[in-house]
Amino acid sequence: MKKIFLALAIVSFSKTYAQYWANEDQYIQNFALYAVEEMQKYKIPASITIAQGLLESSGGQSKLARQGNNHFGIKCKEDWTGPSMRHTDDAPNECFRVYSSVRDSYEDHSKFLAYRKYYRKLFTLDPKDYKAWAFGLKKAGYATNPKYAYILINKIEKYKLHKFDDDTTPQSVYATLLTLYPDLYSNKEFMAKANAQNTENTIAANDNNTKKVSPTVVVPYKQTSYAEQVRRRDAIEKNANDTWQNVLVRNHPNGDRKYIIVPLATNVDFLAQKYDIRGRRIMRWNELESANIPANSIIFLESKSGEGNVSxxxxxxxxxxxxxxxxxxxxxxxxxxxxxxxxxxxxxxxxxxxxxxxxxxx
The missing domain is CATH 3.10.350.10 (LysM domain)
Known part of the structure; x- marks a missing residue:
């Protein structure tokens, strides 16, 4: 993982509502994280999601995006029961979905593709083959523009959005953003939010007087002095701790059940200590055969359901x-x-x- 000591709060993104963005670069900086989160859950390339969001919402400045938080031009369809608005697109006064937040729009976009028969073939494609996905979306009828696939590919390659397809955690997203946009290092607002979050995390850690189980840290061997080995170990431990501080407890659409996406390989004892839950319950709720948990695993913090929220x-x-x-x-x-x-x-x-x-x- 790229090493950056930055723990930017995800919630800082979720507080945005129906705003203007000066250009497409700022749109990417605001919503790349959402696209990567959706990629982890639904295996839709983040590059495709960002490119579609850029195109369908005119970089967040379209009427649908500003008034309805609809960043993907998704129409009501027969199964939509939420709020809606009228807008002229392919035909006059069509019905479009309205969302309470941009995050909800990104989530619904994923479900729209994952649960409709027209897009089934997309999910047999390589999730890192953005060109195949672009042509597959056009073939499945997502848009009427005959050049739709080429427009998506152009945006992906222009802004190097394919780099987000390799990201798996919030911190790797921020590392990619800083690589693509090094000026963010001098962005006072950006860095102020990051520093404020780091301060909050430090205070919270100091207030917790219980004995903590530290995450397992592997220090690659290199023949050097003992002091240098200790320094490298401490640096790796700090990076691991920063990563865990940035993990959000989420609510699953199936009954709002609490879960996390594990950013680093860990074990049940560490999660039990961190979330104050008995380890055997975590094992049972997640049907774990081993106490070792790989990175990117979905781990529930309460019992799962007997059925899904879709058929x-x-x-x-x-x-x-x-x-x-x-x-x-x-x-x-x-x-x-x-x-x-x-x-x-x-x-x-x-x-x-x-x-x-x-x-x-x-």
Missing amino acids: TYIAQQGDTMYSIAQKFAIKLHRLYQRNRMDEGQELQIGQVIYLQGRKPKN
Whole structure:
């Protein structure tokens, strides 16, 4: 991971509402994090999401974006029950979705692609092949502009958005932003928010008098002095601690169940101490077979549901029954039962996975 001692609060982004952005670079700086978060959950390339947001919202300045927080031009469709607004697009006075925040717009964009049959083939593509995704979106009918795919590709390559496809954590996003936009180092507002968050985290850490379990830190061996080894160890530990301080407890769409995305490889004991939950409960709620937890794992901090919040899901490349159970906050044994599968049975790419009800008998 790129080493930067920066813990910019995610919440600072979520406080923006229906604002103007002076240019597309500022749009990227504000919303790249959302795109990467959605990529982790739904496997839609962050570069594609950012490029679509730039294009569909005119860099956040369109009427739909400013008045409805709709950054992807998503129309109401037959299943929309939320607030809406009228806007002339392909036809006069069409119905478009309205969101309470930009983050909600990004989340709904992911669901719009993931849960509709027209876009199923997209999820068999390499998530880092942004060109294939761009042409796939056009072929699936996302937009009527015949040059839509080429416009997306142009924006991705112009702003080097493909670099965000390699990011997995908020800190790696900020590292990429600072690489693309080094002037952010001298941005007083940007750095003030970062420093303020660091201060809050330090105070919170000092107020916690309980014995803490430190995250496991591996220091690469290099023949050098003992003092240098200690310095390098301390630097790596500080970077790991900064990363954990930046982890948000999120609410899953399936019943608002609390969960986190683990930024670094860790273990159950560390999470139990950090979140004041018994380790065996974390093991049971997440159906863990080992106390060791890999980076980027979805870990629930309460029990999952017996069913999903949507009816079905199309298995994508890299999916397992366990990863789907975590993605949709559904108990693994119930997922096997709903799909009439034996526990441990493997799924196939493109297979319809039932999250509600049961798979029909053949």
